[in-house]
Amino acid sequence: MEQKLHIYNTLSRQKEAFEPITPGRVGLYVCGPTVYGDPHLGHARPAITFDLLSRFLSYARYKVRYVRNITDVGHLENDADEGEDKIAKKAKLEELEPMEVVQYYTERYHDYMKMLNVKSPSIEPRASGHIIEQIQVIKSILEKGYAYESNGSVYFNVKKYNEDHPYGILSGRKIEDLINNTRELDGQSEKRDSLDFALWKKASPEHIMRWPSEWSDGFPGWHLECSAMSKKYLGEQFDIHGGGMDLLFPHHECEIAQSTVDNGKIPAKYWMHNNMITIGGQKMGKSLGNFITLEQFFTGQHEKLEKEYSPMTIRFFILQAHYRSTLDFGNDALQAAEKGLNRLSEAMENMENIVASNTSDVDVISLKDKCYSAIADDLNSPILIAHLFDAVKTINSLLDGKISIDEDSLVELKNIMHVYVEDILGLSLNSDKSEDSNSKMDDVMQLLLNMRTEAKQNKDWATADKIRDELQNLGFVIKDGAEGASWELK
RNA sequence: GGUUCCUUGGCCGAGUGGCUUAGGCACUGGUCUGCAAAACCAGGUACGGCGGUUCGAAUCCGCCAGGAACCUCCA
16 A cells, blocks of 8 residues: 655645645746855755655656756845845856856756756756746736835835735744844845845946846846746646755745735745755854865865765765754764665665575565655655665575565565665666776776786796686786786777 | 754664664674685664653653754855
């Protein structure tokens, strides 16, 4: 009995049975990266979490449209009035065109996501490519009376919104508390209220990224792109909206307010938030400067890293924790993950050698059900992995001949392992291994060749020839050159 | 200060009322091995503190201690 998918909905703060708006189809929108820096471990978490979700939904025979944006405009550095566009700031710093920066970091992001075996979303829209759509949303909000223009900028009127719709339903914040506790920022004279947020910002003279509009030459506000692009590609209301917990407030709260005014309904039915990756108990993030980039993980080039960690180790490390828990970075934990993954990988390889018999001690149906239930229960990948390790134990016992399995069950067992390890968890074990063995191969061959050279120096021709002939039998060609021996395949 | 949340064995990390020995890593013992390594098998340790609800709590409630995220861009 396969149980229904349940997901934890931040809106209700509980697990809910998943019911798609349109039967058989799922619209999924996830907040992607702001491309002004190298992708770090924190970026890997939502990418892998929602990759897992979309892989599982596909396995459960849903047709998924997964939209993940690239933020390349509009996020301000400090506050609304004195901030600079993050992308523009970096561009000035490095004397590059803003779009050059965007291009570079977008490609970096893609490269590293690919290494982590994160599938590309169905659509990856850029904020800068949807200025017109964003302006339309602003017009709609202005027409409905929930925004006002001030000195070339347009602001969302939070207090007015709160009179008709509760503001803060996602984050659990009360507007009274926000009024009392919101810090007074400098230069807020344009805004009627400190809670109001920008929909359109007039660009200062030195601001490079700007677009014309009826209000001013400027750029869209912080939260607008997700409202505009999710509406364009998924409709006024779609199934699941995902992102990091740090985006819950104000980003997603503002998104709800904007879309609710624009379309008269909350944009997404389910809101999912992955927790943070921490380092020394603190959030790993750009602003704290305590992040380790994925490149540094893969090469080991960082003072906090004892060694390099493969992309699949990183992926497995993240999947070993539930997405709603914080996950603390640590060398011990990473090395434990690496070894565990290796054990899983060996079992995957060795299970091909299992010989079926007439009887079976293995309950593959139960295994299959347990795996499905685990992931259907709010993407409980740690439980799934625990079941898979139970299967590893079974596989090893089968190889030892301690228990037996019939042909049908064996086929099913292999199928379950491939589906859950490779298709759903997205662990690409073989490619990782072959890369690794390729690099090791050279070392091994060098060792053999050195032994042969030694033998030759000792005039031990029998041994030298034996090494050469045996290697030739295995398909290696030994080439004796002036600078020593080398080898080639075939 | 406000909002939300966390505290599990040597480490990481699941579990939300009654046998889950969760799982991984480490550790100990065994098998294998000329020896070793690897591999495999087996085994132990836990629920921040105090009080309450309950026949029964790691799991529910209260208080205390410690920690985190958000309240400003952030995955």
